[in-house]
Amino acid sequence: MDRRLIASSVFAAVIGAAGAATLAPSVATAQQMMSKDQMMQVQKANKDRAMLQHLVACYGINAAGKNDCAVGVHSCAGQATSARDPASFVLLPAGDCEKIAGGTLKPA
């Protein structure tokens, strides 16, 4: 079967499958449109489906405030004499990375 034919049959299968209410659980609709041979292929494919694994929904990022001009933190005059000097910051990471096994840090 050449690629164009494969593409067409893939397309047909997809329309059927995607036409089902939700995709993940089954390809029931697709099965009605496919030959037994195609069906077996798709079933095998579903078995192999460590392929696409739904992982995490919902990431509670709080993006509000990013564009606020007052997020900052510095009372003006108090910080005026200690402008940050990038060169004075050569530090080691010292956060939760230390809790990862094998993640011990050496001085740079």
Added chain:
Amino acid sequence: MPSLLELQRGFCAALCDGGDPPTSVIGGALPAAARLAVYRNNVFGTLTAALRLGFPAVARLVGSAFFEAAATRFITAAAPADADLNRYGAQFADFLAADSAARDLAYLPDVARLEWALNRALHAEAVPALTAAGLHAVPQAHRAGVRFAAHPSLSLLALAHPARAIWQAVLSEPEALRNSRLAAIDPGGPGEWLAVLRRDGEAELLALSPPAFDFLHALCQGVPLDAALGQVPAATAASLLADFIGHGLFHACLVPDAPGPDDGD
């Protein structure tokens, strides 16, 4: 008297590089350099806060002192090009990868890439996803050569480190859970192939197998369906493509401009 452009350039250089203020900045109750330092601190404070909001896992991994220092170096190297700070930080991961101070944390740039993808997803333009009905509308003759346009919220990440597990662990609450998850991570563990997008208002992470990733990547690059099928066994292509569409990974499908000679029907 300097031109406005000269004043702006001098002001900007003094802000970003910490150089002497231009002569047109004059002293008062505070000397000129201190006046400029107030401005400088607010610029750096605001941008650092924006980065901290966008990269909470990186910030936790390295601690606040290191994060501030790295952010300061990054801001100096790559000031925002856009007034919308939701769009600031695209180059942060690459900066971390090149930054010698963070080199012991090989996985850190990948965690930053993941966080940037989540940022992108959450702030991308809201456009509808391609549905099966949209596919159905493609004429039979054009189906093999159909191309797909990725949803604007979609990022594809091929990561060399287990960044998702690290990201998930370090943002876990409460602390006891976080610590146990972090302790269970092998930072040298296998990499991951992820699709990140926004769906129904929330960010979604999908783990893909390498062939599925390559297939999706090719389609998102605009490779026509028939050509992209070389990436995966035909048997799995249909279920993968159905999953891609079911997860709303595409925005649209495009029919070929010039149908081939055998597009008869």
